[in-house]
Amino acid sequence: MMTTSTVEAEATPEMTSRKPAPRVRRRRTRGAVLPYLLITPLILAVAVALGWPLLQQFVMSLQKFGLEQQFGADPEWVGFANYVKILTDPSMWIVFVRSVLFCAVAASLSMVIGMLVALLLTKVSSWARVALQVTLLLVWAMPALVTMVIWQWLFDARYGLVNWLLARIGFPDMAAYPWTSTTIGVFTIAAIAVIWGSLPLIIFMIYSALTQVPTEVLEAADLDGAGPWKRFREVTLPLITPAVMIVGLLQIVWDLRVFTQIYVLQQAGVSVDETNLLGTYIYRVGIGQGSYGDASALATVVLILTLLLTWRYIAKMFAQQKEASE
Structure with a gap:
């Protein structure tokens, strides 16, 4: 009985020291990912606000786009x-x-x-x-x-x-x-x-x-x-x-x-x-x-x-x- 309790008493500190390790890793992972999650909406907003107009500008630069196209005529690809x-x-x-x-x-x-x-x-x-x-x-x-x-x-x-x-x-x-x-x-x-x-x-x-x-x-x-x-x-x-x-x-x-x-x-x-x-x-x-x-x-x-x-x-x-x- 005493031997068993002694073994359990000796094993308990090791078990308690090993158990929190996954939690620490999870916290570190969350801490590493959280900044990217917070900045993602800003990146998406910038991509939509700037990326889409730049894409439209590049597409228009490949076309013959004048006053006729402003009134609905189809642009000609050049x-x-x-x-x-x-x-x-x-x-x-x-x-x-x-x-x-x-x-x-x-x-x-x-x-x-x-x-x-x-x-x-x-x-x-x-x-x-x-x-x-x-x-x-x-x-x-x-x-x-x-x-x-x-x-x-x-x-x-x-x-x-x-x-x-x-x-x-x-x-x-x-x-x-x-x-x-x-x-x-x-x-x-x-x-x-x-x-x-x-x-x-x-x-x-x-x-x-x-x-x-x-x-x-x-x-x-x-x-x-x-x-x-x-x-x-x-x-x-x-x-x-x-x-x-x-x-x-x-x-x-x-x-x-x-x-x-x-x-x-x-x-x-x-x-x-x-x-x-x-x-x-x-x-x-x-x-x-x-x-x-x-x-x-x-x-x-x-x-x-x-x-x-x-x-x-x-x-x-x-x-x-x-x-x-x-």
Whole structure:
């Protein structure tokens, strides 16, 4: 009797230690699957909202789709003829190069100015920080069309504030400069408007990243004799790089498809052919000329070219996020 009870007493801890193992495995399995289950509805929503229109766009790019098809006529399948027409059109490549240059200038200036203002937010007093953040929110909330009307007033040839200031500080020839009637003037106003509208998001994201930099690390770098620039370059910047890369990628994508700013300025009478960017060029081919098949092919080509321009950026961003998680 005693031997049996002793054996049972000795076996009980082993049995109790072995029994919970399947439960632990089940919990780990559930924990590994649960994030994918939670994100599945979002993936499906994105696939329906973006995948279906992209599929329809690709199908239309293989068809001769014009005004007749808009009123019910059956489209004619032309295969890749629309793509051949677009890729062999010199004007498309001129617009593409012009758009890339515009994007490079606007995105670079936006990131530099946004980072400087974000750094400024970390140095000013609390009331000044709140006032600046409220101002940025108002700028962000203002519709692009309203913003363009204001910028057109500021750059008006006869009554604009910009020309008045330039004439007062030593440039008398700029007193009546027709900004909206010249190509360089249109791109200058458009770039300023794009940068102005992009700054709030850039500043908020970079400022949020700056607030997460540990003060202990900065103090240790200060004790090691690192100056402000060296601390920023070797300590702060590597820590906020993921946020900077994400907002930089968004800027590249957004600035490549600028439409409202250029379209509004083109209404002032400037040459459309000399000021078209990809967004307005696709609009004028599709809506303006009624060549929806050509416009769909052009939009698909632009999508592919955009991916080619940003794939290194995206790969580097994911690599840095993987290193940070490890």
